[in-house]
């Protein structure tokens with residue numbers, strides 16, 4: 001079976017890697033640098049903790065698969081830092097984890113996720129790319145029969161096409177009748193020098209302009225802090241520079257007031273363009289030979305998404321054409 005995967009971010013690479021392992025003949029195409037868009041940067045948070053029992057279950061399976069990849073690669077992709085969740089989400093997330101049978105503990109109002117930790121995303125991307133060998137090519141259109149049109153005027157005929165093109169996905173699959181939210185926003189995360197030996201942390205308590213914050217160690221031993229600003233401060237029309245400026249002001253203020261052990265001058269800044277309002281969640285759809293995956297906060301689920309997509313493609317599991325499937 002000949003499969004073209006469009007996109008060499010963590011989801012496209014995970015899909016291509018798993019499809020290859022399932023025996024498919026796979027080409028993975030990216031218009032830019034592999035792992036250079038929403039998957040850029042060194043680390044993310046892995047967590048089983050979610051507010052939806054189905055996502056908890058999928059993250060548990062992802063945890064097993066990250067372990068498998070770590071064993072194959074001889075490199076640990078999810079660290080043992082653990083995760084703490086605080087704020088108003090705790091009761092609902094604890095209930096979701098209980099419903100999914102996931103081990104966790106609530107103490108002093110915070111939820112402790114023992115499976116959570118720092119995800120070595122850059123390491124995982126390099127591991128997958130060494131097998132998948134993504135090629136530089138911009139896809140300009142895809143037909144439901146599996147024809148992939150390229151910017152150089154060429155075309156590739158595949159038995160199946162997987163679209164994991166991040167911000168490029170809506171334009172590629174809209175003509176096939178698959179409606180992927182196209183409204184984007186800007187986001188920026190910052191790193192700071194200082195002690196980094198703590199668990200990853202998600203805090204859902206509003207703090208100044210920030211509706212919530214997340215923190216974790218990075219590969220360089222710095223401490224990453226990101227915060228979610230109100231929609232008006234992250235709007236696409238404001239531009240990446242202005243949103244980064246507002247984010248930086250709010251996050252630095254947060255660090256000054258709550259994280260005094262850190263040097264409040266940011267060391268690095270990482271920008272990205274999430275889908276507006278997506279939050280946690282994964283969506284898959286299919287039109288003919290074309291399989292599509294999109295969502296936000298997908299890094300932690302990548303091996304599970306690869307497994308699901310490979311099962312869809314190789315096993316040809318039917319999903320309604322143009323329809324939406326909120327699994328996992």
Ligand SMILES: Cc1cc2nc3c(=O)[nH]c(=O)nc-3n(C[C@H](O)[C@H](O)[C@H](O)COP(=O)(O)OP(=O)(O)OC[C@H]3O[C@@H](n4cnc5c(N)ncnc54)[C@H](O)[C@@H]3O)c2cc1C
Pocket residue numbers: 006007008009010011012029030031032033034035036037038039040044045046137138139140164165166167168169172187188189226270271272273295296297298299300301
């Ligand atoms: C600051 C930040 C913090 C985050 N924190 C977390 C976290 O803690 N935990 C977590 O799980 N997730 C987190 N995320 C989200 C997570 O990183 C993303 O959901 C994930 O990396 C998306 O991967 P992807 O493969 O879907 O998309 P991308 O990495 O964007 O890959 C899509 C690829 O498709 C290519 N492409 C697009 N259009 C075309 C085309 N027409 N032809 C060919 N190629 C094309 C692009 O060049 C790109 O390389 C965070 C993201 C950021 C930026």
